[in-house]
């Protein structure tokens with residue numbers, strides 16, 4: 236745990252030092268749970284957006300894009316259930332005066348039991364080697380069975396309490412499990428209260444004429460209310476999808492873990508409209524597709540796992556999270572929900588407008604069902620950044636080391652850096668010439684300050700896959716050295732080949748195909 240904390244602190248410090256992420260309005264001591272993306276961070280973030288958008292919209296003929304307003308008619312949020320049900324059950328510790336999400340306290344407790352099972356399995360794997368059969372071990376080992384039963388019992392009891400909105404029972408579960416305040420160790424808990432997470436503001440010039448509007452807590456509703464507009468203008472037919480990237484806002488009480496849980500964040504959401512009765516098939520399809528999208532980046536298959544929801548959102552009939560192994564353990568990165576026809580029907584009821592399509596097979600109008608994929612852009616950023624952060628020994632004898640961000644090349648903020656070896660003999664001019672040509676092809680960086688070793692280290696630290704160095708020989712035969720970030724290997728190549736090599740490794744095709 237201490238090791239995890241340590242590595243997370245290093246990622247946070249690194250991202251500030253190298254211009255990826257800054258605390259928001261830092262000169263005023265920051266604003267909690269809001270962050271700004273710096274020069275390198277905004278590039279990486281844009282590349283993640285592009286990867287998602289290309290995979291969804293460019294690569295699917297039956298998915299189109301949308302960019303809806305953040306402000307929406309207040310009835311939207313009544314219809315969606317957010318006014319009445321977008322609550323977190325909160326519990327205060329009377330001694331530490333700290334506030335926690337009750338469901339997070341219980342989920343963390345269950346996760347600790349799960350970690351004990353994982354430990355038992357790892358030990359047994361070591362002992363039995365190739366003979367080891369995990370399924371059999373899980374089904375027969377006494378300790379594992381006892382722990383699994385304990386987890387199932389807690390989860391079932393907790394789910395029942397949440398569904399019945401029995402907040403006294405939620406508190407009782409925390410007391411019965413002897414869960415202590417993570418900060419003070421105190422078990423002195425106040426009652427559990429529901430807290431709505433939407434930010435409200437006023438629209439209109441005077442107080443008398445003003446209306447309460449909300450900053451959208453999810454981008455999805457902009458898609459639902461535009462269902463007919465898109466259907467009528469895009470020549471799409473059910474099944475089809477609408478994709479959107481945009482800001483969302485939640486007054487998170489327990490805003491923590493850097494950009495993992497923020498009050499202002501970005502979502503990349505896609506609503507796939509399907510014929511009623513086919514939603515489970517499409518749900519499985521999108522689970523698989525989203526898994527492939529993640530796997531193509533090569534951050535490691537063992538960094539992901541699926542988690543079926545303990546508490547289903549008010550609109551879903553099936554839901555799973557793709558969890559990522561962040562520096563603080565496996566946590567939700569993306570949600571895939573089968574949202575039924577809940578939202579469209581609710582909007583029909585409150586707006587009085589029909590939100591239907593004509594089904595040729597059934598020969599009648601139907602309200603489509605919806606399968607949603609929803610991923611937090613900032614969480615994806617954190618996933619990429621934390622998985623890419625590596626500390627490596629460069630030369631044991633000399634005691635040199637480096638910090639390198641092994642960001643998937645296609646997402647790297649800059650693909651190539653161009654250096655003159657020294658600032659004389661026409662090398663800067665030649666390097667600038669190469670740089671000015673390359674920037675038509677890709678995002679590149681020019682640098683001439685400090686010695687070459689320091690420049691390599693700086694580019695490693697921001698994840699640039701290639702460095703090009705112009706030296707004396709370049710002026711004679713028009714060749715340069717190209718250094719690859721991960722292997723640190725250098726090769727001499729003609730200037731004319733640079734773009735080809737860089738583009739081949741950083742091409743979108745590598746991850747989209």
Ligand code: GAP
Pocket residue numbers: 452453454455485487494495496497498500501502504567568569570607609610611612613614
């Ligand atoms: N439209 C469905 C929806 O909003 P959600 O599970 O509440 O579902 C979807 O959110 C994704 O948005 C999450 O998987 C997470 O990646 C991201 N997300 C949610 N709350 C967030 C927050 N406070 N800060 C950063 N990302 C968040």
